[in-house]
Amino acid sequence: MSMNGSDRSAADRFRDEFLRWKRGSVTRRHFLGVTGLGFAAAMLGGTSRLSGRASAGDLGRRVSLATWPNYHDPASFEAFTAATGVEVEVKAYGSNEDMYAAIRSGAYACDLCVATNYAIPNYVARGLLEEIDIGRVRNFNPSSVDGRFAAAGTVAGRTYALPKNWGATGMAVNTGRVGNPVARWKDFFELAQTEASGRTVVHDYQLTTVGTALVALGYPFSSVDPQELAKAEELLIRVKPHLYAIDSDYQAAMRSEDAWLSMCWSNDGAQLHRDLPEIEYVIGADGGELWCDFYAIPTSAPHKAAGYALLDFLLDPAVAVREHIANGAPTTDSRVLALLPEEVTSNRIIYPEAAALKPLEFGAAVTMFDPGRNDVMERFRSA
Numbered sequence: 001m002s003m004n005g006s007d008r009s010a011a012d013r014f015r016d017e018f019l020r021w022k023r024g025s026v027t028r029r030h031f032l033g034v035t036g037l038g039f040a041a042a043m044l045g046g047t048s049r050l051s052g053r054a055s056a057g058d059l060g061r062r063v064s065l066a067t068w069p070n071y072h073d074p075a076s077f078e079a080f081t082a083a084t085g086v087e088v089e090v091k092a093y094g095s096n097e098d099m100y101a102a103i104r105s106g107a108y109a110c111d112l113c114v115a116t117n118y119a120i121p122n123y124v125a126r127g128l129l130e131e132i133d134i135g136r137v138r139n140f141n142p143s144s145v146d147g148r149f150a151a152a153g154t155v156a157g158r159t160y161a162l163p164k165n166w167g168a169t170g171m172a173v174n175t176g177r178v179g180n181p182v183a184r185w186k187d188f189f190e191l192a193q194t195e196a197s198g199r200t201v202v203h204d205y206q207l208t209t210v211g212t213a214l215v216a217l218g219y220p221f222s223s224v225d226p227q228e229l230a231k232a233e234e235l236l237i238r239v240k241p242h243l244y245a246i247d248s249d250y251q252a253a254m255r256s257e258d259a260w261l262s263m264c265w266s267n268d269g270a271q272l273h274r275d276l277p278e279i280e281y282v283i284g285a286d287g288g289e290l291w292c293d294f295y296a297i298p299t300s301a302p303h304k305a306a307g308y309a310l311l312d313f314l315l316d317p318a319v320a321v322r323e324h325i326a327n328g329a330p331t332t333d334s335r336v337l338a339l340l341p342e343e344v345t346s347n348r349i350i351y352p353e354a355a356a357l358k359p360l361e362f363g364a365a366v367t368m369f370d371p372g373r374n375d376v377m378e379r380f381r382s383a
Contacts, residue, residue, distance in 0.1 A: 063306035064089045066099050066113040068293070069249040070268055073326035080313050086306050094248030095205040097368065103298050104128055110298060111307030117152035117292045118207070118363035120161050129160040130297045136308045137162065139315040141335065149292040149332040152362070161294035162315065165267065165329035168352065168360055169208050169289035172254055172264035176278040182261070184286040185216035189239055191261060197242040201250040201262035206377040207363050208263055208289060209236070209246075215287040222364035229372045236380040246381060254279060265291075270328025270349045281349045283356045290360035292332065 069092045077088035091108060093099040096119040102108040104126065115123060123129045134140060140162055142150065153161035173182045178196055182188060192200035203209045211221040213232040223229065244259045253259035254272055264272070269281025295314065297307045313319060317335040324331050324340065330350050331337055337345065345351055367373055 059084055059086050059306040059309055060303050061085070062087045062089055063112065063303055063310050064091070064108070064110040065310065066091050066093060066103065066108060066110040068092055068114060068265075069094070070251055070271060071114070071327050071329070073322050076314065076319055076323055076326075079319075080310060083313075084306075084309060086309070088310065092249070094203070095207070097206060097374075100128075100368075103300065106300065109300060109302050111301040111303045112310050113296050113298060114164060114293050115161060115296050116363070117149075117294065118365050119368055120152050120294060120296070121155055121365040122368050123296070124155045124160050128298055128300070130299050130301070130304070132159045132162060132297065133308070134159065137312050137315060139312050139317070141333075144334045146332050146334070152292060153294050153296075161296040162311070163332040164293045164295050164314075165324070165327065166290070166292040166332055167266035167329045168283050168357065169212070169291065170264055170266060170269060170281055170283040172250075172262045172269050172272055172279055172281055174254065174257065174260040174276075174279050177257065177260040182282050183284075185212045185284045185288065186286060188261065188263075188284070189213070189216050189235060192239050193242045196261040199244050199258070199260040200239075200242060201245045201247055201253055201259045202236075202239075202243060203248045203250075203263045204246045204381075205248050206373055207367055209380070210373050210376050211363065211367070212263060212284070212288055215284060218286075221287055221289055221361050222367050224366060224370045224372055226372055229376050233376045233379065236376070237383050240380060240383050265329075266349060266352075267327045267329035270347065273349055274328070283352060283360070285359065287359040287361065290357060290362050292362075293329075 063086050065088060067090060071092070072090065077090070081087055091110070093102070096116050099113060099115065100119060100123065103110065103113065120129070145163055149163045149166050153159055153163060171182055171188050177199070178191060180187075180191060180195055182191060210229070210232055213235045214223050214228060215221050217228070217231050217235060219225070219228040219232070245253060247253070250259060250262045250264070251268055251272060254262055255276065264281060266281065272279040273281055295311050297304060297311065301307050314323065317333065317339060320331060320333060320336045321339045324336060325344065328350055
């Protein structure tokens with residue numbers, strides 16, 4: 001999608017309509033209609049925007065997507081179904097480990113999955129992902145993707161996954177309920193045992209829960225050092241009686257005020273703060289996770305043509321704009337960034353200052369199956 005004069009005018013119109021919608025001047029239906037996002041045929045051009053190797057009639061009746069909670073706009077799937085006749089089945093997972101286990105065992109036969117950067121090498125090493133046929137993904141433009149995020153999708157020179165969104169793992173805090181400041185993971189674990197006792201949620205996810213406990217103690221997020229893990233386990237066991245829940249789908253608890261403090265992915269932080277401004281999102285000044293999620297097609301996918309069609313559809317910049325606005329996770333695609341309203345691109349939850357990201361690190365592939373980290377998480381869950 002080139003950004004010529006007519007495209008720039010379309011982007012300007014999009015921004016204008018978005019701001020009108022946010023002010024309540026127009027309905028969501030009107031917004032989706034006039035911006036070309038409430039459509040099916042306009043997105044796919046009938047079936048012409050589908051891969052040249054497949055028409056809608058070749059795709060079957062269903063496509064299955066494995067992904068994360070609160071990560072998509074249902075209207076995107078409605079538009080895909082309207083254009084192709086293919087129903088989209090969505091299953092949300094709480095961790096990469098759970099999704100990986102379901103795909104490897106065959107417990108969930110999905111056609112497209114959303115995997116995080118550190119998981120890609122582990123999938124590939126076990127032959128679980130198909131090498132992407134770029135010719136079947138016409139909406140992917142490698143020159144528009146930020147290289148620091150695209151790299152994890154390529155293993156040994158072969159592309160197995162295409163970037164979706166990136167973000168950080170931080171903290172959501174209800175400032176109307178928690179008076180003490182939260183700036184570091186050390187603060188998070190201290191407040192969980194004091195002012196936010198009984199009102200704190202940690203992820204049901206080894207990477208972030210063990211990782212942030214490590215950071216709170218001054219260790220690297222991706223450490224697999226046995227002595228450092230033992231200290232992280234002591235902290236987690238100590239905080240366990242004070243928790244409201246161990247749950248990766250924590251928005252409902254934060255919205256109802258059953259929880260006041262939670263580990264939080266930045267896209268969830270953007271959604272919560274948008275709807276409840278008293279809920280602030282904080283990136284730990286002492287470190288934590290920088291992540292990028294990728295679309296990938298499992299080798300076991302039962303409907304690969306439909307998986308490719310859905311992948312191509314979701315990578316269309318106009319669709320990705322809607323997904324971005326719905327989920328609050330920053331884009332890896334400069335074409336999408338150019339279409340976004342300034343209200344979104346200036347939001348420091350979604351696009352933090354570079355200094356805030358500097359202490360963060362991408363999760364290392366070794367952490368996914370490290371027995372020491374996994375044992376710590378299992379003992380913490382069962383304590």
